Amino acid sequence: MDNLIQNYKTVNEAEVKNWFHAGKTSDFPEDGGGCVKYGMKQIAVFNFSRRSKWYACQNLCPHKLEMVLSRGMIGDAKGTPKVACPLHKKTFSLEDGSNLNGDEFKIAVYPVKIEEENVYIGFSD
Ligand code: FES
Known part of the structure; x- marks a missing residue:
C-alpha cells in the first residue's frame, strides 16, 4: 500500500526531465478531468477552463487509496x-497538493504545459 503512495512525488517545473505527451487538449472536457498513465503512475489531468489553466496530480486519493x-469536482477555495x-x-x-480539510493527506502535483493543442505533463523520471 505504501508503495502506491511512494510512486507519487510532486515535481516542480525546474525538476522536469521529461515532458510527457498526455494527449490533445480536446481529449479533456472543459472544467473536467481525464486520466492518463505514465509508467506505473495514473495521473489526473484537469482542464480548468474557467481559470484558463491546466493542472495535473496523482489520480490516487490518499484517503482510501x-x-x-480525475473524476473529482474541481472548484475554488478562496482563490x-x-x-x-x-x-x-x-x-x-x-497548486501544491495540500489537503484543504486540514487532514495530513497530501497529493503529488505536476506541471502542465500546452503547445499547439497538445498537453504535456512534466516528470522528473
Ligand atoms: S477515497 Fe478519496 S476521500 Fe475517501
Whole structure:
C-alpha cells in the first residue's frame, strides 16, 4: 500500500526531465478531468477552463487509496484551485497538493504545459 503512495512525488517545473505527451487538449472536457498513465503512475489531468489553466496530480486519493481524483469536482477555495475526491469529498489544492480539510493527506502535483493543442505533463523520471 505504501508503495502506491511512494510512486507519487510532486515535481516542480525546474525538476522536469521529461515532458510527457498526455494527449490533445480536446481529449479533456472543459472544467473536467481525464486520466492518463505514465509508467506505473495514473495521473489526473484537469482542464480548468474557467481559470484558463491546466493542472495535473496523482489520480490516487490518499484517503482510501482509490484511483478516482480525475473524476473529482474541481472548484475554488478562496482563490486556490482545488479538486474534491468523488468518494468522501476530501479536498486538495491543485497548486501544491495540500489537503484543504486540514487532514495530513497530501497529493503529488505536476506541471502542465500546452503547445499547439497538445498537453504535456512534466516528470522528473
Ligand atoms: S477515497 Fe478519496 S476521500 Fe475517501
